Amino acid sequence: MHVIGLDKVEKTILRTEGAKGVYKQIPLSTKDAVPTFSFRVFTVEPGGYTPFHQHEFEHMNYVINGEGILVAEDREYQLREGDFAVILPGEKHQFKNSSENQNLLIICAVPKEHE
Numbered sequence: 001m002h003v004i005g006l007d008k009v010e011k012t013i014l015r016t017e018g019a020k021g022v023y024k025q026i027p028l029s030t031k032d033a034v035p036t037f038s039f040r041v042f043t044v045e046p047g048g049y050t051p052f053h054q055h056e057f058e059h060m061n062y063v064i065n066g067e068g069i070l071v072a073e074d075r076e077y078q079l080r081e082g083d084f085a086v087i088l089p090g091e092k093h094q095f096k097n098s099s100e101n102q103n104l105l106i107i108c109a110v111p112k113e114h115e
Contacts, residue, residue, distance in 0.1 A: 002032040006041060014042070014050070021048025021097070029115050038115035044068065044097040044104040052094040059110045061085045066104035069096045079104075 004027055014022040021044060028039040041064070044050065052071065063083045070077040070085055071094040079085065079095075087093050097104040 002028065004028075009041070011043070016051050018051030018053070019049065021045035022050055026115055030112050034112050036112060037109045038112045040108045040110065040115060042095070042104075042106045042108060044095060044106070046097050046099050046101060046103070048104075049096040050094050052092060054090055054092040055114070056089050057111050057114050058086060058088050059108050059114075061087070061109075062107045064105040064107055066097060066102050067099050068104040068106075069098050070094075071096060 006025065006027055009025040009027045011023045011025050014024050023043040025041040025043075026038060027041060028034055030038065042050070044066075061084065063079050063081050065081055067081070068079045070079055073092045077085065095104070095106060
């Protein structure tokens, strides 16, 4: 068993091409002996966004705080605190913070091999 507060988890800037104002934390990972999924938390600053990308694994997301947009190839989805979103393997996607004054915080669960 492992319990940790998000405020105790290292926060690193996401230095991926196409990202702006994004920070990543990994509160539950392989180092905690997770059997299947890792939890990542992304903080997207106002005006920030993740890269528009795709990958071979699914991820499940939950908006902890803020408002944003989930961009897909064919449409955009409005996100707000309390919303869930699943992105299936191969789906191109991007998260954008649509707020002018608050961070967008998202929990992202992925297979542990892709944390």
